[in-house]
Amino acid sequence: xxxxxxxxxxxxxxxxxxxxxxxxxxxxxxxxxxxxxxxxxxxxxxxxxxxxxxxxxxxxxxxxxxxxxxxxxxxxxxxxxxxxxxxxxxxxxxxxxxxxxxxx
Amino acid sequence: xxxxxxxxxxxxxxxxxxxxxxxxxxxxxxxxxxxxxxxxxxxxxxxxxxxxxxxxxxxxxxxxxxxxxxxxxxxxxxxxxxxxxxxxxxxxxxxxxxxxxxxxxxxxxxxxxxxxxxxxxxxxxxxxxxxxxxxxxxxxxxxxxxxxxxxxxx
Numbered sequence: 001x002x003x004x005x006x007x008x009x010x011x012x013x014x015x016x017x018x019x020x021x022x023x024x025x026x027x028x029x030x031x032x033x034x035x036x037x038x039x040x041x042x043x044x045x046x047x048x049x050x051x052x053x054x055x056x057x058x059x060x061x062x063x064x065x066x067x068x069x070x071x072x073x074x075x076x077x078x079x080x081x082x083x084x085x086x087x088x089x090x091x092x093x094x095x096x097x098x099x100x101x102x103x104x
Numbered sequence: 105x106x107x108x109x110x111x112x113x114x115x116x117x118x119x120x121x122x123x124x125x126x127x128x129x130x131x132x133x134x135x136x137x138x139x140x141x142x143x144x145x146x147x148x149x150x151x152x153x154x155x156x157x158x159x160x161x162x163x164x165x166x167x168x169x170x171x172x173x174x175x176x177x178x179x180x181x182x183x184x185x186x187x188x189x190x191x192x193x194x195x196x197x198x199x200x201x202x203x204x205x206x207x208x209x210x211x212x213x214x215x216x217x218x219x220x221x222x223x224x225x226x227x228x229x230x231x232x233x234x235x236x237x238x239x240x241x242x243x244x245x246x247x248x249x250x251x252x253x254x255x256x257x258x
Contacts, residue, residue: 003165004250006152006224010163041241042117043124044175051171054244082246084230
């Protein structure tokens with residue numbers, strides 16, 4: 001599965017457009033790592049636990065998008081976009097969407 | 105007496121935040137500058153259209169993310185700034201650090217893949233945790249784009 005965030009897959013021809021595919025995941029942020037993050041908030045700097053958590057979640061959302069694309073017979077996804085929104089206090093939704101295509 | 109203790113805790117948190125926050129920020133900016141110099145040969149573009157120079161390259165999505173928290177001193181000073189308005193420099197440097205760091209991580213991934221350039225770079229910023237008075241304590245920046253990899257590199 002090839003993924004780009006431009007309209008094409010470089011070096012390949014798009015044979016067929018198969019429509020939009022998407023994947024999402026909602027994660028609560030205040031579990032376990034919250035205590036350490038609270039301490040880190042005093043001195044500032046990177047919250048490594050949160051960076052990892054969000055990376056894992058985004059990876060999962062992307063996997064869901066990929067399996068949706070595979071289900072409709074695509075072998076690439078173009079024009080991929082990511083978005084993050086806070087749904088309720090303490091939870092974030094990670095959303096990824098793109099256009100499933102068939103390339104040669 | 106209780107109020108005095110609370111004031112003492114507050115002031116020491118502000119002081120700790122000021123000292124360690126400044127140290128951490130300086131160290132971070134130094135490492136950002138060094139790594140930016142190392143990765144200067146990987147070009148990034150925000151445009152979608154790929155010039156014909158890269159015609160025989162393979163494209164792959166690369167990304168970098170970072171969550172950076174503001175220190176206690178900066179949070180308090182930003183709160184005070186809210187009263188009078190104007191530039192909130194405490195948050196300016198926070199966002200600058202986060203953006204440059206996220207782009208560096210994206211470039212590092214591109215370097216691992218042997219890419220020469222990254223096209224259609226998008227930066228997304230979101231507030232992560234909220235403190236008292238709904239004040240933002242940390243931000244996440246996510247940078248992503250399409251890396252172009254020359255065929256010789258696989």
